[in-house]
Amino acid sequence: MRSYPADYELITPGSLDAVLCLLSDEPSQWTPIAGGTEIMVLFGAGKLATRKLVSISPLPELREIVESEDLISIGSGCSFTQIRRHAAVKKHFPLLAQCASLTGSIANQNRGTIGGNLANASPAADSSPALFAYAAELELISTRGTRRVPYEQFHLGYKKIALAADELIRAVHMPKRFGESFCYARKVGTRNAQAISKICVAATGSLRHGRVEEIRIGMGSVAPAPLRLIGTERVLLGAALNDATIAEARKALLNEAVPIDDIRSTASYRQLIAGNLLEELLREFAAWGDRK
Amino acid sequence: MSTRKFSFRVNGVERFLELPPMARLLDVLRHELGLTGTKEGCGEGECGSCSVLMNGELVNSCLVPIAQAAGASILTIEGVGEQTRLHPVQKAFLECGGAQCGICTPGMILATVHLLNKHPRPTQEEIHEGLNGNLCRCTGYMRIFEAVEKAACAIESGAME
Numbered sequence: 001m002r003s004y005p006a007d008y009e010l011i012t013p014g015s016l017d018a019v020l021c022l023l024s025d026e027p028s029q030w031t032p033i034a035g036g037t038e039i040m041v042l043f044g045a046g047k048l049a050t051r052k053l054v055s056i057s058p059l060p061e062l063r064e065i066v067e068s069e070d071l072i073s074i075g076s077g078c079s080f081t082q083i084r085r086h087a088a089v090k091k092h093f094p095l096l097a098q099c100a101s102l103t104g105s106i107a108n109q110n111r112g113t114i115g116g117n118l119a120n121a122s123p124a125a126d127s128s129p130a131l132f133a134y135a136a137e138l139e140l141i142s143t144r145g146t147r148r149v150p151y152e153q154f155h156l157g158y159k160k161i162a163l164a165a166d167e168l169i170r171a172v173h174m175p176k177r178f179g180e181s182f183c184y185a186r187k188v189g190t191r192n193a194q195a196i197s198k199i200c201v202a203a204t205g206s207l208r209h210g211r212v213e214e215i216r217i218g219m220g221s222v223a224p225a226p227l228r229l230i231g232t233e234r235v236l237l238g239a240a241l242n243d244a245t246i247a248e249a250r251k252a253l254l255n256e257a258v259p260i261d262d263i264r265s266t267a268s269y270r271q272l273i274a275g276n277l278l279e280e281l282l283r284e285f286a287a288w289g290d291r292k
Numbered sequence: 293m294s295t296r297k298f299s300f301r302v303n304g305v306e307r308f309l310e311l312p313p314m315a316r317l318l319d320v321l322r323h324e325l326g327l328t329g330t331k332e333g334c335g336e337g338e339c340g341s342c343s344v345l346m347n348g349e350l351v352n353s354c355l356v357p358i359a360q361a362a363g364a365s366i367l368t369i370e371g372v373g374e375q376t377r378l379h380p381v382q383k384a385f386l387e388c389g390g391a392q393c394g395i396c397t398p399g400m401i402l403a404t405v406h407l408l409n410k411h412p413r414p415t416q417e418e419i420h421e422g423l424n425g426n427l428c429r430c431t432g433y434m435r436i437f438e439a440v441e442k443a444a445c446a447i448e449s450g451a452m453e
């Protein structure tokens with residue numbers, strides 16, 4: 001059943017302050033809509049529960065990418081097109097540029113925003129693994145002020161996020177310290193373009209005297225929410241990247257990557273592919289170390 | 293709930309309409325303005341048959357609430373080319389057999405116009421990416437890709453005349 005547009009309200013306040021006041025005065029009454037690539041799908045299918053929407057897509061305060069000496073701040077309203085084309089993102093955060101370019105089609109990248117992707121909190125979100133890999137922090141804003149939440153503390157469960165009813169995601173901040181790091185990202189889907197991931201992964205790492213000094217691995221579609229593979233990383237830290245370590249890491253991965261059967265794939269396929277991707281990334285990491 | 297007044301440009305013509313703000317741009321084009329060249333396929337942003345340009349950017353019109361198109365400039369298939377003279381992209385699709393059943397064609401042509409605006413001489417990879425959100429179940433895509441290349445050449449040689 002289609003939705004009937006006249007049953008819905010959609011307002012467009014002129015400023016971020018006005019949106020925040022609305023969210024504060026009438027908590028849980030209004031749902032923000034940015035590019036609409038998720039909400040309008042639900043609307044079209046007659047499955048959009050909320051009846052009151054507030055448009056945040058035109059707010060210039062949310063659409064800037066600001067670069068400082070040691071940080072980049074990406075406004076939550078930035079589209080994937082804006083992100084993947086931005087020179088500083090491409091230079092310092094190539095995995096994020098790559099993940100943005102793998103998110104949906106060109107038309108969806110033109111409309112879809114990083115803030116919407118994160119607030120929608122799909123376990124299969126393509127931008128999430130890169131944010132784990134780059135130690136991102138989210139800036140949340142409300143009339144009460146702003147606060148920062150490390151991205152790995154943002155997802156609390158299936159479609160549950162650490163965002164209060166009166167808050168918006170304002171920006172994603174990432175430290176510019178991964179320029180020399182190993183980096184890896186790969187997405188497995190049904191077709192090369194515009195597929196929702198069966199599995200997506202992104203990682204950064206560094207070695208010291210042939211041993212893993214730092215590693216950060218983000219994975220999508222293997223848990224109720226996007227996941228940083230903390231347990232697997234722990235097995236790798238301080239270890240040399242040989243066959244035995246890689247086997248250990250694959251074993252550790254099985255403890256924290258617990259995918260399910262759904263319309264896009266099966267648990268057993270996802271578990272196998274997750275292990276294969278982990279192995280590929282670790283072998284590339286080792287080869288990267290040998291070249292240095 | 294209430295309707296509101298919106299104005300936007302469609303194919304160069306200023307339009308004023310009173311509508312529910314959540315009306316989909318696709319439905320407004322087809323039902324309010326009679327511009328039925330824009331097709332509805334999946335209605336969920338997967339197939340690209342409802343592609344139009346909004347302020348020069350390719351969008352799926354099924355996913356745009358009209359309130360977010362207020363003040364925008366929209367280009368639909370009816371605004372590509374002229375009544376008596378086809379746009380080079382349309383001509384190339386015809387000549388190469390890039391259209392069969394025709395449902396995807398308006399969207400394919402808008403996606404191609406968008407691609408050639410950004411990349412006047414696209415590589416194969418750029419062509420594949422530029423059209424990756426537009427599904428065609430007839431052609432197998434090869435004739436569409438040929439049409440894009442032909443259109444790029446035609447536009448380039450036209451620009452030199």
